[in-house]
Amino acid sequence: MIYRSAGCFVLLLSCLVAIPAASGSENLAQSLEVLRHVALDGKDNAAAARAWKVVAAADAERLPEILSAIDGATPLGANWLRTAAEAIAERELREKRALPREALQAFVLDTNHHPRARYLAYRWLVRSIPKVKEELLPKLAQDPSVELRREAVARLIAEASKIDAKARPNDAVSAYRRALEASRDEDQVRKIAAALEKLGQKVDLPRHFGFLTDWKLIAPFDNSGRRGFDTVYPPExxxxxxxxxxxxxxxxxxxxxxxxxxxxxVDF
Known part of the structure; x- marks a missing residue:
């Protein structure tokens, strides 16, 4: 009996050794895939919650990999991934541990990645190493990311304002023009246009934004009782x-x- 029990024990132990456990990298990769495909119907929430814990516990060196998973993820999946990545970054920043600077900088500058994910990486870098802002922003003035471009334009506006304050109008005009060329947000465009107009420069806002200013109109057609919405008139x-x-x-x-x-x- 003792021999048989020992034999069974040895056999069981051999079986356990023969089954390789999933590595940390495999667990993370599997968990990322789960989160990437979370659907809106809520059926995946339990599995997503388990996967989120695995991802949120990952080392900071894996942040670029986690952020990359946002590319092509479902909208809900992107939210799960974002919060997991933020949990890692906040943990490291709170403990004053270094983030993977070079990898995150490369991620920020890679326009193939999701704009929001790139902006997250940028924010973490700036919080961790403030001087990195001046290294990155000059490269982001024409960036497709709305948030990153806005940061870069704000820097250009600040530079132009400093030049303007030194009574160097020609240099200030050139600096403001560079900022205007990169700007897309209305509030920034208005600010730049106002500064240029004070320097005697006219700004063609419709052309800057690409607005149509010439139209062909035909009216009025009967819309009594809102029946015009369902009526197909000849010009249509x-x-x-x-x-x-x-x-x-x-x-x-x-x-x-x-x-x-x-x-x-267009005022009708």
Whole structure:
């Protein structure tokens, strides 16, 4: 009996040794895949919660890999991944441990990655190493990421303001023009345009934003009782700029219209 028991024990031990346990890297990769595909119906939430714990416990060196998983993830999956990555970064920053600077900088500059993921990496780097901001922003003025571009434009505006304050108008105009070329956000564009106008420079805002200022209009058609929404009027069936149609108050025809509004608004 003792021999058989020992034999069974040895056999069991051999079986256990023969089954390799999943490595930390494999567990992380599997967990990332689970989170990447979380659906909106909530059926994956239990599995996602387990996977989230694995990802959030990963070493900081894995942050670029975790952020990369956001590429192509479902909207809900991207949220799970983002919060897991933030948990890691916050843990490291709280404990004053270094983040993988070079890998995260490379991630920020790689426009193939998701813009929000790149901005997360940028924010962590700036919090950890403030001087890295001046290394990255000059490279981001034309970046497709709205957040990163805005940061870069803010830097250009600040530089132009400093030059302007030193009474160097020609240099200030050039600096503001560089900022304007990169700017897309309305508040920043307005600020730059106001500064340039004070320096005697005209700014063509419609052209900057790509607004259409010349239109062809035809109206009015009857919309009594909102029936115009369901009625298909002749100009919706054909495009004939020389045609005339019966409108609400008489014959209507196509007319040229131009707007001078700085933001391209059309006032009917």
């Amino acid at each position: 069936r054909e495009l004939n700029e020389k045609a005339t149609y019966k409108g609400k108050t008489g014959i209507v025809r196509w007319q040229a219209y131009h707007t001078d509004h700085p933001f391209g608004l």
